[in-house]
Amino acid sequence: MTLTQRQARMLADMTTPTPTQHAIQVRGLTKSFKDVEVLRGVDLDVPPGSIYALLGSNGAGKTTTIRILATLLRPDGGTAVVNGHDVTTQAHDVRASISLTGQFAAVDEILTGRENLTLVARLRHLPNPGAIADDMLARFSLTDAGNRRAGTYSGGMRRRLDIAMSLVGNPPIVFLDEPTTGLDPQARLEVWAAVRELAARGTTVLLTTQHLDEAEQLADRIAILHEGRILVDGTLAELKQLLPAATVEYVEKQPTLEDVFLTLVGAPTGAPTPTPAKETR
Template structure:
């Protein structure tokens, strides 16, 4: 069983009468990607600020890299790196100078070697001596993450790291995150891009109105949302009619010669359905399994959790 990189229990934070975090609990295994999702104002950035020692919680316990964020602030800060929503680069310095500044602040004896290695890793060698003000958005985000990696932190907090990036730059960042995790780094990711969480996260938690309303792997969360179905396309109308008779509850489209059949996505039940069609000599042209995506999960949980399950969290084991 992997050790915990981040452990949170009963975390609470309020600003006056406004409750931002209402007793949340989660655990992040070392060497994994944990993604915290939620609408604007849900408390994602507040959570990150508490975990990174920038903000004090009202109640609860938080351990990062095995250290209490309240009583062992220095040890926590030495173990983490943080990349915020906006690139924190000095535009009056070059890329190399930005990295060198961080290395000097961390008192690294091998600063020049570290800077060279990071410029190479993030494909910034050609632009290393140009002012950061001339960098594209994608280059700034890469430089910002490279600055976070100076000192080789065990845990990296990425707070909406790809906001505003074009699709190519976003995928480049995804590749870098995967490389970091392969090297044993733990990533704590907040994002509003559901595809990003689906692509990267081992575990996802959904935060809404200060409460965690669901936790699990992306696939586990998708299975919580109804709407999975098979889409069957037939060669002829008589095949469509015959299939509709034997399959029961279906949604029919005569123009497209298709049926939508509720389905649990399990291979065994899919095989049984196809065998039924074959036994009746029904000519099936093609089929596809359609399942809810994280967008469906997000909308379902954030629209209905406050009214239908005000204090219950759906944890998928």
């Protein structure tokens, strides 16, 4: 598909860096594993206090990018600065500024929710770990389940506990690598509400996802990563302008299966209420 001149200009405007301070800034990032090029010159600018979605299919390089930014991998080339610190020369300072939540909840299922949080607070050498645990349980609506073993939690509850554990110590930047992998629709909405709450408190969130609706619902800005390169980076409104203007059609909107499911079982707190079917005129 060939871009029109207008689309090319819009892409250039959207990918030109601004002089403002960024929570995360990446330039020309490359990474290969043997003969496989995974990242081929990635550029990113993540504003502070925003939700930034890195959208791409399996194998696009999303997790590799996150692992480099979290100092778990060294890049082959390019630069990456997180919270003002270079990921290769100031790795310790980067680690003190971030928290990483992987694709699967990393909670100890033998411990209770409160014990998981208390353990993390103690490992971070924070004062009053019990009070910190209670505060995080309340913040993520887990107080009633705080004294239950985490192994008894639902998928959404475990994921919320996992995110709560990653926020002990209030890191300014949080990486969420496909945070809703394997979750049912209700649990996914619970995690979405938790992510929105993070940004509302000023935390910078960089999340990876292959779900288009997840990026659309959560992100302030979206970058589409394909075969190790960023194809486009912008707000949802900016990305929609890359396509021809929408045509108006008269259709009857039918409820989706997700609408039916959430209406029957009840949407989690903070999630949007499914809209009834209606005819659009």
